[in-house]
Amino acid sequence: MDAKATAQAWNRRHFLQGAGAGLGALALNSLAGHNSRAVAAAVNTALGKPHFEPKAKRVVYLFQSGAPSQFETFDYKPKLRDLRGQELPASVRMGQRLTTMTSGQTTFPLAPSIFGFQKYGRQGAWMSDLMPYTAKMVDELCIVRSMYTEAINHDPAVTFFQTGSQLAGRPSAGAWVAYGLGRLNQDLPAFIVMISRDPTRAADQPLYDRLWGSGFLPTQYQGVKLRSGNDPVLYLANPAGCDRSMRREMLDDLAALNENSYSLIGDPEIQARISQYELAFRMQSAVPELTDISSEPEHILNLYGPEVRKPGSYARNCLLARRLIERDVRFVQLYHMGWDQHGDLPKNIAKQCQATDQPSAALIQDLKQRGLLEDTLVIWGGEFGRTVYSQGTLTETNYGRDHHPRCFTIWMAGGGVRSGMTYGATDDFSYNITENPMHVHDLQATMLHLLGINHLKLTYRFQGRDYRLTDIHGEVVHDILA
Secondary structure: HHHHHHHHOOHHHHHHOOOOOOOHHHHHHHHHHOHHHHHHHHHOOOOOHHHOOOOOOOEEEEEEEOOHHOOOOOOOOHHHHHHHEEOOHHHHOOOOOOOOOOOOOOOEEEEEOOOOEEEEEOOOEEOOOOOOHHHHHHHHHEEEEEOOOOOOOHHHHHHHHHOOOOOOOOOOHHHHHHHHOOOOOOOOOHHHHHEEOOOOOOOOOOOOHHHOOOOOOOOOOOOOOOOOOOOOOOOOOOOOOOOOHHHHHHHHHHHHHHHHHHHHHHHHHHHHHHHHHHHHHHHHHHHHHHOOOOOOOOHHHHHHHHHOOOHOOHHHHHHHHHHHHHHOOOOEEEEEEOOOOOHHHHHHHHHHHHHHHHHHHHHHHHHHOOOOOEEEEEEEEEEEEEEEEEEOOOOOOOOOEEEOOOOOOEEEEEOEEEOOOOOOOOOOOOOOOOOOEHHHHHHHHHHHOOOOOOOOOOEEEEEOEEEEOOOOOOOOHHHOOO
């Protein structure tokens, strides 16, 4: 590179963010196990080292994309049975906004769930008949019935949960955790993503790679998507005619060229590129072993249900999540699509629960019996809740539900969360929170706290200001901590 090109490359951003070794390069050194107190001071967090003793080392986030209805799962509202078909009272709605899908309705008939509920566990928690396997594990769960969000449509709501902002472009939660704590297994990424869907709902809400992206953080912290099939990670396998020794020689030569470029430019993304090439080389051995479940005993496969034998299914992904946790992957994100049920809700939610209930419960049981649940935080939930009134025509056996951001249910387990408890409450219409509201940023702050991170100190300077996952919000919910 000539002097002119070098001068052009050495711009203000590179000077500020990459002076000397550069924050990205220092973060890379930390990721490789070379922690530095100077780095910790520079970015307000001890990279690779928690701020205080963590309760959890790892996270499995079971994100139910499309927003499960709380009425058919965890928030039992028996008084609605006597109000079926009546209008939603104005005193309950209190002028809250509606989506354009129901704002034009002339009537808002109350739709009680047609599914039964029973009490389970030591706490006597009400659980839907659609969730029999999860019900058996209820004493391991902390059920939060008072979640709320600010977004009323899918994309901003999902983006808000994943990145702390409704606007695209911020780093994902998994990327923040990878940035703050680094990898535990040097042969696998700190952050791995898997996606499953209801195959009968082809036109469901899309999921974009930016939801597990690194945003303005160095790119080595973005999530790596593990796909089903013979090529779990794109471009990982050697091309035809190139054996492992040839790939090693190629990477050595490429690293030398990149190091030369870095010495001239100082862009930390060059160091990130070197790191990712090396990780990919190690993953060539680690990933095939990870995704091969032939060594799993029959009773474990049966625990996850019949769909576990189908690559790409939610059940298979739950089993792979356990295998990833065993291998100390820091953050595992499972997305399951198909919960957006504006019409034909009873039929569609029954299918979704059948696909997800047994594997979710099996993951909890499997982690516990291996001694991994104690330091693994598991989170289950979607981006918002559903309306008490029916979208479209209400009949004896059929109804739909629109988006409702003001209250919905998630659950957590393991990793320092109190087990066997229900937190928060909603009114008789599950329309407003009556006790212990928990905001999206509160959940994110609490998750980071359990990982030993002070969410106020996990920051990154970008475009002249310090950013964090919880932005300028969020409180740790100490009441749900063990």
